[in-house]
Amino acid sequence: MVSRENINTTTQNGKAQPILVTAILMIMCMSVLVFALAANSNITTIFPPGLIEKHLKHWISNPPRIEYDQKTAKIYNLNNVMEIYQAAGYEMIWFNNLEFKSEGHKLISLMREAVADDRYFYRYSDIPFKNEINKHSVFIKDITKLDMLVTDAFVSIVQDALNNDFVPDLNNHDHHNSEAVQVPIEEQVRLTTDDVVAWIIKHVEAQQLLEAIDALFPKHEGYLTMRKMFNHFILVSSFQTWKPLPKGELIKLHSEHKDIALIRAQVNFLEAASFYDEANPTEIEYPNFFKDIDYSQSAKILDEILSERIKIIQSQNGLEPTGEVGPKTRKLFQTPPQRFIRQIALNMKRWRRLPEELGRKHIMVNMAAFDLNLYENSASIMKMKVIVGRPNRRTPTLIDPIKTVVLNPTWTVPRRIALLDIVPQARRDPNYLSSHNIEILKGYGENAKVIDPTTINWNSIGPNNLPFYFKQKSGYNSSLGLVKFALPNDMAIYLHDTNHRELFDRDYRALSSGCVRVEKPLELAQALLDGKSNWSQQKFNNIIDTRKTTYVKLPEPVPVYLIYWTAYVDEQGKLQRREDVYNWDRLQQIGNDVAVNDYSLAP
Structure with a gap:
């Protein structure tokens, strides 16, 4: 037992002990206070x-x-x-x-x-x-x-x-x-x-x-609308487990099939992009599309309403809008959300290739969508189909201005096309050149000399021996048609009319040797020449009728953007996706389609 005397002695000899205890208590209280202040959003913590x-x-x-x-x-x-x-x-x-x-x-x-x-x-x-x-x-x-x-x-x-x-x-x-003009080193900044x-x-x-x-973000409206879709797919993928559509047979209208219930969930998922509100993303009440799917008997029938919704989604993804579920539509419903996210992100980056100011009047050619838009003051005033380079002769992405429209153009055949196409045809058929109004020339301008094709040993002609060039005369049936839109690049890439206008009826139009064939060349030329002094529709028609090659300078240069967007947002705010015909996305070979929740939404 401790005596009172011992207690008193300890107190007297340990005067510092109460001070130490007090100090420890004060530190503990201060620590609690710091945490309390940090937890209170109305009080600011200031670090020294x-x-x-x-x-x-x-x-x-x-x-x-x-x-x-x-x-x-x-x-x-x-x-x-x-x-x-x-x-x-x-x-x-x-x-x-x-x-x-x-x-x-x-x-x-x-x-x-x-x-x-x-x-x-x-x-x-x-x-x-x-x-x-x-x-x-x-x-x-x-x-x-x-x-x-x-x-x-x-x-x-x-x-x-x-x-x-x-x-x-x-x-x-x-x-x-091989003779391409190189950018001076001092300009490669x-x-x-x-x-x-x-x-x-x-x-x-x-x-x-x-x-x-x-300053690090593009300001284009197209980029900003793509960001909306990007954030939508991140958000909608963050709270549910996506389910792919399994492989299966064709499902036609009014058919009953076990996959229809899941197809309906897939359609709901893809349609949900229209719900997204960029200003208040966290306030959107998305349903969990793949939870509690209705597998009742009525939900297993491809009715007309669902078929119409499928048609819209097929059109948005570059598929024939049949309203049925065939192999290509099944493949679409097997595409994980992460693939959408990655594809959108990649195409957002392609906007970074464009200048901040696109031009008061400018042309956008989307090679992946096979279309052309003419814009004036940011509004599309003309749209048409185009034919672009086939996969082994892909149209390059580039930015060039049109300064001149050539009416009734002649065609000087590029060397690569001459070797790949014209020379083999001339070997097989002696009448090929004359039937296509193609001349063989040596020299240029006044010194140009026409060569008789029968005097040529065609078997000796090749990459190391092509001492002449080919030129096709102007005319409705020439390869360039009635109009050429010249672009100043060293690859001989430009826009033009065509003598194969039936090809515009095809859905797949990667068919040319690299140049861009336009569906409505006369209308496009008229729109570009609008505003030119002393110019009229009648004058335009008269020049075309003469079949004489005529160079017409535009009132102002019109920038042309040859771009490759496999994903973009259309004028109605709908996400459009197209096949990667040139294999420039390579989404299947690169990246991760599994981790759909990797990218969280910023506040």
Whole structure:
């Protein structure tokens, strides 16, 4: 038993003990208070600047990393990050104390769009960042670590965006010209990492991070509508388990089939894109399309209402709108949402190839959709079918202006087509050239000399021996038809009329040798010449009737964009998808179609 005397002695000899206990209690209370303040959204926690600097310098000396769901965020640009924080006075860039800024959320959205096509390794991913942000840590060590990792990702993404490296070069030009004009070295400008760091520091010091991030996004309406579809498929895929349609036989109207119930769920899923509200994405009440599917007897019949809905979806995906479920439609309903996400993300990147200002009047040719749109003041004023290069002679993606329309054009046959097509025909049929109004010429202009085809040993003609060229006379039945829209490129690619107008009736129109044949050449020429002084419909018709080659300069150059969009949003706000006829998407060979929930929606 402890005596009263012992107790008193301990108290007298241990005067410091109550002070120590009090101090410990005060520290504990302060800790509880910090957590309470952090939990209270109405109270702001403020970190001392010196403490922020201390932790940022710690992370510079000990580069951090975050790993989540097989994705890693780590430092790739250490010296550049250090330079940025030195210029910022060792203040955090993406956090306002505990709050992750709106600029940061926008950057995470940009990361998500950049990596979602899954084509190759990017030095950033939104997944570990989103996971770390969602933890809502109140520790300055965690906050500064995340701030630094986001800054490092920003350096990489700015370099990719400003140098237009988001879309990989697939070497997609099939019309190589050994005498092609090379861009002077001094015009091949790429931003170095030092340039990127200076650009970032300038915007950080001016407190213009939001403007900096906005500069990395295309502003085109087509890009923004694609982003809406991108976010829709991410959101709608995030809360349900998608079910593919199994293989099976053709299902016709009024047929009863066990797959119809799942087909109805697939149709509901694809139609749901129209629900998406970009302003309030989290307020959308999506049903779980693949849960509690109705397998009742009535739900197993392909009725007229469902058939009409299927027709719409078939049209949106470049399929014949039969309203029935055949092999191609089954394949569509077997396409996982992640494939949609990746395809949309890839085609969003293709918008980055276009200039910010497309031109008051301009032409868009979408090779994947086989169509042409003429725009004026951002509105489509004319649309028509086109025929593009077949898969072994693909039309290249390019941007060129039309300055001149050629009426009743002659056709100087490009060397590659002469060797592949004309020479073999001339070997087989001595009358081929004359029946197609094709002359053999040597020399140009006044010195051009016509050569008699019967004097030529055709078996000796080949890639190393072609001492002449071929020229087809103008006329309704010439390969270029009545109109040529000249483009100034060294691949001999341009738009023109055709003598095979029946080919426009086909759905699949990758049939040419590389040039673009237009369905309504006379109407397009008239629209481009509209506004030219002393010009009239009658004058246009008179020139055509003469069959004389005439060069007509446009009132203003009209940019032409030969593009390849396998996914785009139409004028009605519907997502359109087309077959990858040139195999430039390569979605089946590249990337991951399984992980549909990898990409979370930014707030």
